[in-house]
Amino acid sequence: MFTVGYLSRFAATVTFAVFLSLGGDRAEALYDVQPGEIPGKPGTIIRVWPLEGGGSAVKGNGEAFRFLYRSTGLDGQPIPVSGAIFIPSGAAPAGGRNVIAWAHPTSGVMPPCAPSLMPDTAGTIWNLSELLSQGYVVVATDYAGLGTDGIHPYLIGESEGRAVLDSVRAARNFPNSGASDRFAVWGHSQGGHAALYTGELAARYAPDLKLVGVAAAAPATTLVELFDDDEKTEQDLLAMALLSWTRLQNVSPATIVEPAAMPAFNKTARDCLESVAQFETIETDEKPLQNEKFFKFDPSEVEPWKGIMVRNSPGHAPAGAPVFIAQGTADTTVNPQITKRFGEALCAQGVRVSFVELPGVSHVFVARDSAPAAIRWMNDRFRGALAPSDCE
Numbered sequence: 001m002f003t004v005g006y007l008s009r010f011a012a013t014v015t016f017a018v019f020l021s022l023g024g025d026r027a028e029a030l031y032d033v034q035p036g037e038i039p040g041k042p043g044t045i046i047r048v049w050p051l052e053g054g055g056s057a058v059k060g061n062g063e064a065f066r067f068l069y070r071s072t073g074l075d076g077q078p079i080p081v082s083g084a085i086f087i088p089s090g091a092a093p094a095g096g097r098n099v100i101a102w103a104h105p106t107s108g109v110m111p112p113c114a115p116s117l118m119p120d121t122a123g124t125i126w127n128l129s130e131l132l133s134q135g136y137v138v139v140a141t142d143y144a145g146l147g148t149d150g151i152h153p154y155l156i157g158e159s160e161g162r163a164v165l166d167s168v169r170a171a172r173n174f175p176n177s178g179a180s181d182r183f184a185v186w187g188h189s190q191g192g193h194a195a196l197y198t199g200e201l202a203a204r205y206a207p208d209l210k211l212v213g214v215a216a217a218a219p220a221t222t223l224v225e226l227f228d229d230d231e232k233t234e235q236d237l238l239a240m241a242l243l244s245w246t247r248l249q250n251v252s253p254a255t256i257v258e259p260a261a262m263p264a265f266n267k268t269a270r271d272c273l274e275s276v277a278q279f280e281t282i283e284t285d286e287k288p289l290q291n292e293k294f295f296k297f298d299p300s301e302v303e304p305w306k307g308i309m310v311r312n313s314p315g316h317a318p319a320g321a322p323v324f325i326a327q328g329t330a331d332t333t334v335n336p337q338i339t340k341r342f343g344e345a346l347c348a349q350g351v352r353v354s355f356v357e358l359p360g361v362s363h364v365f366v367a368r369d370s371a372p373a374a375i376r377w378m379n380d381r382f383r384g385a386l387a388p389s390d391c392e
Contacts, residue, residue, distance in 0.1 A: 031068055031114075031147045033080040040070045040078060042162070043169020051084055051121060058122050061132035062088040066116050069170035071144065072162050072205075074153060074248075081163050082147035084116045085171055086128060086138040092178025093135065098382050099171050099179050100131055101164050102140040103187030103194035105367070106237060106273055109154045109244045113272035114147030115140065124274075126371040134379070137179045141167040143194070154244035155190060155220060157197035157312045164198040165206040184213045184321075184378045188367035189334065192219025192325075199320035213381035215324040215374045217367040218334040221342040223309035227300045229335050235289035236268050237333075242299065243269035245308055256299060261292045315345055322352040322387030324377045326370030328361030347391030355390045 037046050051064035058064045064086050073079040088097065102125050107113040115124050121140070122128050131138050141163045145152035153159040164185055171179040187195035199214040220226055227238065242265075246253045257265045268289060271281055299305035323346055327339040336357075346353050354377055361369050381387065 031080070031082050031111075033068060033148060038070065038078050038080055042070055042072050042078070043166045043173060044070050045170055045173055046070060046080055048174075051116075058086060058128070058132065060089070061129055062086055064122060065174075066121075067170065067174070068148070069166060069173075071166040073144065074156065074159055079144055080148045081141060081144050081166065082114055082116050083139060083141040083167050083170070084121045085140070085174055085177065086122065086125075086132060087174070087177050088132045088135050088137065096180030096182075097135055097137045097178045099137045099139060099168050099183035100378065101168050101171075101183055101185045101198070102138060103160070103164055103185060103191030103198070104140060104142075105187075105189035105191050106154075106240070107146065108270075108272035108274070109145070109152040109240045110270050110272070111145070111147055111149065113152070113274065114142040115274065116142050117147060118274055126368050127375060130375065134375075137171050137177050139167045139171040151244055151247045153248060154241050155193055155223060155312055156244075156248070156308075157193065157314060158201065160190075160194035161197035161201035162205060164194055165202060165209065168209055169206065181208065182210045182212060182382065184215065184381055185211070186215040186217075186374055186378065187219070188217040189363065190220055192216030193221070193314065195219065196221070196314035196319070196323075199323070200314060200317040202320045211321045213321050213324065213378055213387070214319060215326075215378060217326040217370050217374070218328060218331055218339065218363055219314075219325065219342075220334060221314055222338055223313045224300045224306065225338050226334065227309060228298075229338070234333055235294060236271065236273070238294070239265050239269040239289065242305075245305065248308075249304055256295055256297070256305075258293050258296055261289055261294050264289050264292070265294070315342065315349075319346055319349065319351045322354070322381060322389075324354045324356070324374055326356040326358060326366055326374065328358045328363065328366040328369070330360050331363040331366065333363035343390075347389075351391075352387040352389040353391055354388050 046068035048067045051066045068080050068082050070078050071081045104115050143163045144159050168183045185195040185198045195214050195216045202211045325343050327336050343353050343355050356373050
């Protein structure tokens with residue numbers, strides 16, 4: 001149990017910046033981090049404070065905290081990343097508590113879109129109460145550039161994977177967590193992409209950790225195909241990707257986006273996708289992108305954008321662990337056939353893949369509806385059972 005004295009010693013404070021406008025091209029940090037606090041070993045903790053409004057998923061099952069930890073940016077330099085951690089009640093067992101790293105779906109690319117800033121962060125993680133009651137430490141990164149200064153490197157696998165792996169390290173460094181070095185990663189949509197990259201990076205980036213399994217619900221996989229597939233239906237996601245990628249490439253979005261579409265692009269790309277009100281806002285903001293010509297050219301056919309998509313499609317490296325994939329057949333955001341082909345490619349690499357098809361389930365609900373199966377699968381990986389495989 002963290003005491004008030006402990007929290008004050010840990011300097012558990014956070015500064016929320018006032019966002020009167022998100023116009024222009026400048027992102028501001030919602031979590032205040034001073035330059036002198038950033039240097040340090042990946043996975044070490046910068047700051048902690050209680051997570052208020054944890055909800056019924058946490059009440060009686062454990063404690064919840066927001067925290068800042070150190071990770072590694074794409075340039076190899078230390079960066080701060082925010083997230084949340086949920087610790088079961090009671091004493092940790094001998095050998096420590098196993099960890100489940102939750103990788104969240106798309107929430108946006110601007111600092112205000114960090115899931116840990118939501119009033120009910122716990123409510124964004126399916127079956128959290130069950131996970132806590134089973135004794136897992138659950139850690140949920142926001143990813144780089146969400147909450148902290150900058151812009152989120154959206155669907156950039158190296159960035160996502162590092163953020164997840166360092167969140168597990170941070171869970172181990174978290175006082176009184178009792179977290180062991182054994183973990184599974186579980187993600188949805190963008191988080192499925194992050195989970196797959198976590199598996200591919202684990203042995204290289206975090207050999208001190210022991211990954212037992214990778215669970216992904218409707219993961220973003222072959223980005224060129226998904227970009228082409230979503231061009232007429234998911235303008236909000238495309239706008240976020242292009243804002244992030246043009247910032248990473250240090251070029252103006254005007255080099256890609258048609259002049260008539262720029263006002264809608266600037267609004268949509270900066271919106272968040274975490275609440276009903278935000279979904280209503282983005283639905284309004286993106287309408288002109290559905291009615292106007294959005295792109296000057298197809299980014300999936302032109303460099304450097306095509307190269308970004310190809311390089312950040314998982315499957316170029318070994319999976320790192322057995323893989324669980326859940327996919328709804330009614331998904332119009334992630335084409336089920338693209339996911340199926342990705343699973344078959346993993347099989348061809350010799351990966352043990354458990355593929356769960358959910359008839360009639362849409363993209364939004366695939367993680368919820370597959371959660372019981374995913375948790376059973378992760379439980380079996382922790383106890384050392386041979387992973388099932390649906391590979392022919």
